Amino acid sequence: MNKKGIVVSPPFKPLYTGGISCGGGPDPVELRKYLTYWDEIDYPSNMLIHISSPDIDFLENSGKLKRTHVVFEGRVNSGRGEFFIQAQEAAFRKNQENEPGCWTIAQLADIPFYTKQNENIGVEVELYDMLPVPSADTALADILEFKEKRKDELSAFRFHMDDINEKILNSKDVPRARNTQVARLELALKDIDKTLNESGIKRVTTHLKNIINADFSGIAGAGLGSAGLSSVVGMSPLVAGVAGAGLVFGVKSLIMPSNQCPSEYSYINSIRKNFR
Template sequence: MAPPIEVTDSGIISGKIDLKQQIRMLLFFWDKIILPNNNILHINYSNVDDINLLQQEKILEIEEVWLTGLYSANKDMFLNVQEEIFHSYNHDGAECLWSLQQLHEDLSFQASKNIKTTLQRTIEFELYKAIPIPKKSIPLEEILNFKEKYNDELMTLRLCLSAMYDEIIRSPDQIYTKSIKLSQLVKAIDDLHKSMDSHKVMKNKFLASKKIILRTDFSDLIGAIPAGYGIYEGMNHLGIPSPLSMLLASLGAFIKIGIKENKIIEDIPRELKDYAYISRIEQNFA
C-alpha cells in the first residue's frame, strides 16, 4: 500500500489521507498488505490500533527500506521504496501475486527505468459510486468475517475487474465481448451489494468509483461517443447492457464513457502482466 501521506509539487501533506478508510478498503479486496516505511521520512504506526491488529493477524507487515545517498522527500522517493519492495516480493515462485497501490491521480512508473510509456487514444469507462466499500466505522473483525463468508462474491468481482481488459483485447469480436464483460461486471457488483445489504454490520457502506481504461481500437464507436459522454443516453446503442444502467441508477451512480489520451505502458514487463489490478477505486492501483 501507499503510505498515508500526499506528496505534491510543493511538498508533503500529512493527515489528508484517511488511514482508517484506506485500511478497510484494502482489507476488503486484498488478503495481505505490506506497508512501506523508510529512514528518510519514517512514520510511527505503533499507536495505530488497526495496524497493530492486522500485524497480530499476520495480514499486514511493515517493511522498512533503508535509503542511502541523497534523496528528496518527493513522489519519486516513495515510488522507489514501493517498487523495491514490490519486486522483492513479486517474483517467480512467490507465494502471492502482489498489486501496487498509488494514491495520486495518474498511475506512475517513473522510478522504473525500463518501463516506456506512450500517449495513446483510449476508451474510458468510469463507474461512479458503484463499488461498495466498508465504512471506516466497521470493525476489522467484521470485514474479515464477511470475507470468509462471502469469498466467492468478492473473488468474482475481482476477477471481472481484472480480466476485462485482457479478454476484450484478445477477442476476435471486441464489441460483443465488451458487452458480455460489462454484463458480468454488473452482476458481480449487484451480488456483492446484496450480500452486504443482508449483513447486519456490512450494510453500513459507501459507494466508490472504478475506472477502466481500454486501449483497444473501438473505431466503430468513435463517432458515437463524444469526449465526456455520460449518464444514460445511448448506453444500449454503445453496447452497454440495460441492467447496468438500472443498477447504477438505483445506487445513485452513473457511468461515464469518453475518449481520452492516456499514458499507456508500451510493453508491460513480464513480472507485471499476471497479477490482478484495479485501476481505480477512489484512488489508483496498478
C-alpha cells in the first residue's frame, strides 16, 4: 500500500466576520488519531508565528512528524489568521509535488476554511463511533511501537475505508454500500480495537469525518434544501450501549478548496463526542 501522509492545521474556528480564530496546539486525541492511522504527519511552521507542543516536538524528533517551513512571498494577510491556512496549503502542494497522490489535509475545526474556497454540492463521509484511538494520556512511544507491530491490521482498515471513498469519488454518486464492504471494514476496526486492548493501550472510540472535494450536484435530490440527503449504514458498536454507530453519508452544500489546494479529501473534526 502506498504511503499515507496528512498535513494538519492548528485548531481554529471560522469567524462570522471573515478569517479564523486560531491558537494552541492540536487536541491530544486528534493528534493520536492521525498518528495511528497515517504514516507521516506534516504540521507546517511559518515565518510569522511558531506553534508547538511537547507531543509535536517528540514526534518530530522521532521522525514521524515533519514541519514544512513556509516562507511567504509578497503581502500576507496576517490580521485574521489566514496565514495558518496559507501555510497548510503551501505545505500540501509541496508534499504532493514530491510524493504525488500520497498526501491529504486535515483541519482541526468543525467547518473547513481555505484561502480560496467555493460552495458546491458535496459528500461528507463519517465513520461514527467506530474508530478506536489511543486515549489522550497514551505515551506516543507506545503508539509508535503498536504501529510497528500491527501494520497489517492498520493497512486493512485504510484499504477498506479508501475503497469506499474512491468508489463514491469515481462514480460521482453515493451507491448503497454493499454488505461485504461494510462487513470487511467493520471486521478491520474490531481487529484494531482487539489488538489495542491486547497491547494494554487505553483507547477511546471516536469518529473519522471527511469531505470528498468533488461536484455531486448531479445526484438526484441533492438540491432539496440545505439539509441535503443522508443515509446511515449501521455497524455493531465497539462500546456497549452506543446507538447509531456506523457509516454516515451526507450529500449537501459544502465548503471546498479551489485549485490552490487540490486535495480529493479534507478531514475535519466531528461535532460528536468521543466515548469510552
